Amino acid sequence: MSNRTFTMIKPDAFAAGHIGSILKHIEAAGFKIIAMKAIRLSAEKAGEFYAVHKERPFYGELVEFMSSGPIVAAILEKENAVADFRTLIGATNPAQAADGTIRKLYAKSVGENAVHGSDSDENAAIEGSFFFSAFERI
Numbered sequence: 001m002s003n004r005t006f007t008m009i010k011p012d013a014f015a016a017g018h019i020g021s022i023l024k025h026i027e028a029a030g031f032k033i034i035a036m037k038a039i040r041l042s043a044e045k046a047g048e049f050y051a052v053h054k055e056r057p058f059y060g061e062l063v064e065f066m067s068s069g070p071i072v073a074a075i076l077e078k079e080n081a082v083a084d085f086r087t088l089i090g091a092t093n094p095a096q097a098a099d100g101t102i103r104k105l106y107a108k109s110v111g112e113n114a115v116h117g118s119d120s121d122e123n124a125a126i127e128g129s130f131f132f133s134a135f136e137r138i
């Protein structure tokens with residue numbers, strides 16, 4: 001069990017002005033921000049990040065959406081970070097997300113679902129390193 005996870009606040013939530021509210025939920029749940037930046041992904045970089053989904057029917061839509069506007073990327077620290085963060089954000093599809101979760105509150109659809117959270121310790125390390133050098137982390 002690792003104590004770090006990786007998140008992106010996606011273009012839908014960024015455009016709607018929900019960055020501050022979402023960060024407030026994250027900090028209130030006990031996560032510490034270890035690294036953070038606002039950035040706009042190119043289609044190439046978004047495709048690289050989500051390469052694991054390359055064969056899925058929604059891949060093109062996902063890449064287009066994730067490169068459609070700026071995002072906030074962050075590394076978060078807390079005991080049991082990966083699992084606790086996935087509980088905090090709720091199900092991938094906001095229609096199935098529990099009340100009070102970030103996706104229930106801010107996501108529009110399964111595609112435009114406000115936030116990303118790593119699904120394993122291994123992917124948290126890979127995804128964090130995709131965006132941040134060692135120099136850019138606390």
Ligand code: CMP
Pocket residue numbers: 053058061062092110111112113115116117
């Ligand atoms: P995320 O947690 O960032 O990981 C992969 C993303 O693919 C997921 O959130 C969704 O935004 C997106 N996704 C998953 N299933 C679908 C779908 N059926 N249609 C469109 N996008 C999807």
